[in-house]
Amino acid sequence: xxxxxxxxxxxxxxxxxxxxxxxxxxxxxxxxxxxxxxxxxxxxxxxxxxxxxxxxxxxxxxxxxxxxxxxxxxxxxxxxxxxxxxxxxxxxxxxxxxxxxxxxxxxxxxxxxxxxxxxxxxxxxxxxxxxxxxxxxxxxxxxxxxxxxxxxxxxxxxxxxxxxxxxxxxxxxxxxxxxxxxxxxxxxxxxxxxxxxxxxxxxxxxxxxxxxxxxxxxxxxxxxxxxxxxxxxxxxxxxxxxxxxxxxxxxxxxxxxxxxxxxxxxxxxx
Numbered sequence: 070x071x072x073x074x075x076x077x078x079x080x081x082x083x084x085x086x087x088x089x090x091x092x093x094x095x096x097x098x099x100x101x102x103x104x105x106x107x108x109x110x111x112x113x114x115x116x117x118x119x120x121x122x123x124x125x126x127x128x129x130x131x132x133x134x135x136x137x138x139x140x141x142x143x144x145x146x147x148x149x150x151x152x153x154x155x156x157x158x159x160x161x162x163x164x165x166x167x168x169x170x171x172x173x174x175x176x177x178x179x180x181x182x183x184x185x186x187x188x189x190x191x192x193x194x195x196x197x198x199x200x201x202x203x204x205x206x207x208x209x210x211x212x213x214x215x216x217x218x219x220x221x222x223x224x225x226x227x228x229x230x231x232x233x234x235x236x237x238x239x240x241x242x243x244x245x246x247x248x249x250x251x252x253x254x255x256x257x258x259x260x261x262x263x264x265x266x267x268x269x270x271x272x273x274x275x276x277x278x279x280x281x282x283x284x285x286x287x288x289x290x291x292x293x294x295x296x297x298x299x300x301x302x303x304x305x306x307x308x309x310x311x312x313x314x315x316x317x318x319x320x321x322x323x324x325x326x327x328x329x330x331x332x333x334x335x336x337x338x339x
Contacts, residue, residue, distance in 0.1 A: 079148055080336040082141040083246075086177075087331030089138020092131070093118070093180065094271070095324025101301045101317035104198075105310070111198030113317075114297035116183040120194040123187050136184035139177050145336075146174045154337045155245055173237075175230045176275060198298030207282070208291035217286045224283025231276035238268020248335040263326035270319025274300045 093115060101113035112118060119135070122128025149155070150167040157163035187194065193202045210216040237243060243264055249257050277300040285294050295303060305313035 079145065082145040082148075083334045083336060084331045085138045086140075086142025086145060087327045087334060089135050090142060090177070090180075091324045091327030091331065092138075093135050093324070094267075094327065095321050097297060098270075098317050098320030098322075098324060101298075101320065102314070104298075104301075105305065105313055105317065111298050111302075112196055113301050114198050114200075114299075115180050116187070116194045116202070116296070117196050117198045117298060119184055119187045121196050129188070132184050132188060136181060136188070139181045139184065143174050143177050143181065146170050146177070169233050172226065172230050173233060175226060176271075198296065200294055200296040200299055203296055204291045204294045207285050207294050211285075211289055211291060217289055220286030221283050222286075224279045224281075224286060227275055227279030227282060229279075231272045231274075231279055234268050234272035234275060238265050238272065241265075243268075243330065246335055247330050248333045249329075252333075260326065260329055263322045263329070266319045267323025267326045270316045271323050273304070273316055274320070277303055 096118055097113055097115065100109065100118060103109045104111050104113050112121060119132050122131055147170075150170040153163075153167065157166045183194075193205065195201050207220055210220055213219075241261065241264070247260070249260055252260075274297055278295055278297065281293050281295045285291055301313060301317065304316055
């Protein structure tokens with residue numbers, strides 16, 4: 070008779086992490102749509118959203134949920150890279166995948182950092198989504214002798230993360246982490262559709278943020294830096310309103326997919 074293995078505590082970290090991540094991205098996508106239809110004035114980015122709800126007791130609880138969940142997911146991703154539960158191995162392709170896992174935490178680290186700053190009341194976070202704080206930080210770095218190079222590297226890392234998100238979604242790289250084979254065919258198709266749409270939308274937003282961050286380093290101008298909210302605006306202003314709506318809906322899809330991934334996360338490929 071087969072003996073069921075008891076999962077260790079660390080195997081529950083991605084469950085909590087995915088659900089909290091899904092919460093924030095679903096909310097960002099909804100806020101972006103509300104901004105497009107003039108229901109509210111901007112704020113479709115992680116920092117603005119968290120700062121907005123920080124004025125309420127329930128909001129503070131949500132921020133703590135997001136922060137602890139994000140930290141759990143970051144810890145798990147580094148655990149994945151080191152312990153290699155999916156058996157990528159130590160060959161070049163396996164090492165590349167494990168490095169990719171570490172790079173994928175860039176967006177999560179940014180969320181955790183934002184949540185901490187909101188709870189501590191530090192920084193100049195604008196509720197309407199203006200990237201004033203991000204631009205001030207870049208401007209400060211630009212005044213350093215090595216500032217341009219650091220900003221360029223940071224921007225390129227974000228772009229690399231964006232490309233990985235796109236590839237991950239298109240090639241269904243997430244399949245080994247989600248156990249949905251026992252679900253109905255319609256649920257499986259729906260889940261893959263959410264993932265494909267969500268990862269592409271997330272990749273596009275991260276790509277725009279990374280591009281302008283790198284550009285700020287190249288031209289030594291912090292004013293070109295954008296956040297998630299202004300990345301949405303860039304799409305609406307320079308690509309088209311339809312694409313704005315599609316990327317916003319894709320961001321909501323990403324959030325919903327992360328909920329499903331959390332519920333059905335396969336932590337050891339069993």
